[in-house]
Amino acid sequence: MSGLGIIGAGGIGQVHAQGAADAGCPVAVFCDPDLDKAKAAAAPWDAKVVGSTAELLAREDITRVVVAVPNALHMPLAIDALEAGKDVLLEKPMALNSGQCQQVLDAHAKTNAILQVGFVCRFAATSELAKRVIDKGTLGDIYAAKAIMLRRRGIPGLGRWFTTKADSGGGVLIDLGPHLTDLVLHLMGRPQVARVSAAGSSNFGKPPEAYKFTNMWAGPPDVSGAFDVEDGASAMLRCANGATVTLEASWASHLPDGTLSDGVTLFGTKAAMHFDIWGDHVLVGNEVGGEMADCKLPIPEGEGWGTAFKREHECFAASCADRTAKGPSGAEGLGIQQLLDAMYRSIDANAEVDASS
Numbered sequence: 001m002s003g004l005g006i007i008g009a010g011g012i013g014q015v016h017a018q019g020a021a022d023a024g025c026p027v028a029v030f031c032d033p034d035l036d037k038a039k040a041a042a043a044p045w046d047a048k049v050v051g052s053t054a055e056l057l058a059r060e061d062i063t064r065v066v067v068a069v070p071n072a073l074h075m076p077l078a079i080d081a082l083e084a085g086k087d088v089l090l091e092k093p094m095a096l097n098s099g100q101c102q103q104v105l106d107a108h109a110k111t112n113a114i115l116q117v118g119f120v121c122r123f124a125a126t127s128e129l130a131k132r133v134i135d136k137g138t139l140g141d142i143y144a145a146k147a148i149m150l151r152r153r154g155i156p157g158l159g160r161w162f163t164t165k166a167d168s169g170g171g172v173l174i175d176l177g178p179h180l181t182d183l184v185l186h187l188m189g190r191p192q193v194a195r196v197s198a199a200g201s202s203n204f205g206k207p208p209e210a211y212k213f214t215n216m217w218a219g220p221p222d223v224s225g226a227f228d229v230e231d232g233a234s235a236m237l238r239c240a241n242g243a244t245v246t247l248e249a250s251w252a253s254h255l256p257d258g259t260l261s262d263g264v265t266l267f268g269t270k271a272a273m274h275f276d277i278w279g280d281h282v283l284v285g286n287e288v289g290g291e292m293a294d295c296k297l298p299i300p301e302g303e304g305w306g307t308a309f310k311r312e313h314e315c316f317a318a319s320c321a322d323r324t325a326k327g328p329s330g331a332e333g334l335g336i337q338q339l340l341d342a343m344y345r346s347i348d349a350n351a352e353v354d355a356s357s
């Protein structure tokens with residue numbers, strides 16, 4: 001069995017360790033300059049610990065790595081790993097911008113390595129069920145789609161790298177945007193996007209009184225730290241085939257609990273579909289004999305959201321084993337980043353822009 005290394009022992013690095021173990025290929029080595037963190041993350045899996053990527057990448061027993069570090073390190077560490085001959089599962093966003101993504105792809109093109117981008121929402125059981133149903137033509141032509149992830153109290157690591165543009169590339173748009181954009185376009189069969197319009201807002205990072213900390217990814221806030229990114233965003237994509245995609249994301253808001261769940265809605269000429277990404281079923285609505293008909297399709301037993309990372313790792317391991325990439329590709333990662341770049345251009349211009357730069 002090829003050995004798995006995880007670069008970055010933070011929040012998602014630990015989730016990857018669980019996913020890899022569930023997939024039957026547990027992590028062998030954790031790498032993090034914060035050795036205490038690495039040791040704590042490695043302990044449940046009896047994994048070894050190293051403090052530098054150079055040390056990890058020099059190991060012959062490690063053939064596959066997960067890159068799970070702050071966004072600004074995605075490009076350089078992915079390139080180092082590819083040049084060292086490792087297969088790479090690269091967390092989202094693929095890099096800070098499409099220029100950096102292209103550099104990763106250029107490095108990848110010089111190797112035979114597998115490169116998979118961490119669009120894990122595709123591996124949610126709801127998303128997989130939705131895709132199977134859509135691919136049978138159930139919805140007809142999809143003419144509009146919506147995807148939302150609206151958090152009430154969820155600014156990740158307020159005041160640290162997630163909210164520092166130089167380290168993250170942006171705020172909620174580059175954090176949750178890759179998941180939403182990839183998932184909805186994946187379900188629609190990846191139509192070409194022609195025009196992009198987006199808006200961003202920043203209301204909850206400063207002053208700190210505007211945001212009462214309850215609980216969030218990446219720990220309690222450092223209110224003296226940086227916050228130079230957006231914490232709310234919306235976008236509309238106009239596809240070349242006439243279809244529209246609207247996206248809404250927030251890290252923080254005053255949205256009352258339970259009003260809008262993180263979900264995807266697809267409108268087709270024959271039927272419409274809605275599902276909560278973290279939920280246990282997919283809804284399809286259409287018309288039967290002139291009567292409104294709603295169909296609730298349950299996901300397979302035991303395949304709740306927690307198993308998405310397991311399937312992501314099964315996909316990565318299988319691709320590495322037979323040397324045939326099956327998961328979200330680097331080219332798809334670049335395509336998503338080009339759209340994110342266009343969304344940021346639209347925010348700066350306060351106007352709709354071409355999707356291509």
Ligand SMILES: NC(=O)c1ccc[n+]([C@@H]2O[C@H](COP(=O)([O-])OP(=O)(O)OC[C@H]3O[C@@H](n4cnc5c(N)ncnc54)[C@H](O)[C@@H]3O)[C@@H](O)[C@H]2O)c1
Nearest residue numbers: 008009010011012013031032033034068069071091092093
């Ligand atoms: N797929 C998902 O659903 C999902 C969820 C959360 C985060 N992410 C992505 O995962 C990445 C990491 O996010 P996180 O929440 O785990 O952040 P985090 O801050 O919790 O962890 C990052 C870790 O990287 C370590 N690190 C920094 N420099 C390093 C280096 N040179 N070598 C090795 N380790 C280094 C840090 O010490 C830290 O432990 C981000 O790109 C984020 O966008 C993806």
